[in-house]
Amino acid sequence: MQINLVTSNKNKVKELKAYLEPGIKVNHIGKEYKELRSDDSEEIAKESAQRLANELKKPVVAEDSGLFIKGLNGFPGTCSKYVHQRIGLKGILKLMEDIDDREAFYRSAIAYCEPKKEPISFLGEEKGAISEEIKGSYGFGHDPIFIPENSKKTYGETEKCENLKRFRRKAAEKLRYYLLEERQ
């Protein structure tokens, strides 16, 4: 069993390989592609997977993820990458200065689609809190300011955090179950 994962983010490839292989081989297609601007991670991932499956003429997996901070009304949410490239981790901490409630969650939506078929998607979420400072450099994106539930360290401080990040793993495990069990 093999999936074609389309992403330009090598960290996501590393994480999804950790969750799916050896049972499901992850074939990485390092293609940049456009995504929808939407509030809904699953809608974004499904639209991408469907468009890419029809374009590449093969079954495709696409992922969309984001950090949703309660005290910022879900910001940066589905625009996490765009926001991160512009205001960085410091920008997020600046916005959090006046905010007591530091609750946040990471969300990953993984979509699978075959050419000329409807896409299906799988959601994974993980609660945590925004740290007071930037800590560590493992992982990517907002990992150095995200402290997962029941931990005192950010993912940035956690070596091999890809083995622990539950949100993307949860979504990947739903995909695995679908591909290996349900779809048979």
Next chain:
Amino acid sequence: MQINLVTSNKNKVKELKAYLEPGIKVNHIGKEYKELRSDDSEEIAKESAQRLANELKKPVVAEDSGLFIKGLNGFPGTCSKYVHQRIGLKGILKLMEDIDDREAFYRSAIAYCEPKKEPISFLGEEKGAISEEIKGSYGFGHDPIFIPENSKKTYGETEKCENLKRFRRKAAEKLRYYLLEERQ
């Protein structure tokens, strides 16, 4: 001459009517639609206009606009509406606290497309600065923190600011020229 302007934003309708009527009648189609997530306002507007023209089977005008702040690497940019809904004007001013250079510009991209044709787009930009405080309630979006060049007041403080806002007017005037002169 009539155009079909697809937008869910009544303020944009008001502004584009002010710039285009009576020469070009603006028929408002109050439809919500999905947009691309891209760095490029023109690409977003063109993709929307093309998709909507094919869906509605009529020529369509779509617009995408944003506020690009130099000291924030162009943030909030093409995600202006998404960002505004979550962190508001206060969020932008918070991010600007440590930043001396308050230069910014508004950008509007207006795209026109006929069914089964390629879209064409027109850009308008306007320089200004981010105010120290939120001022006024005219206009919409980031108008209460945007001081246009050669002014001391924000657009939010400017009654009938739709008559003065140059960025969307510039794009609209290019569209007018195209429709009434070039295309004939």
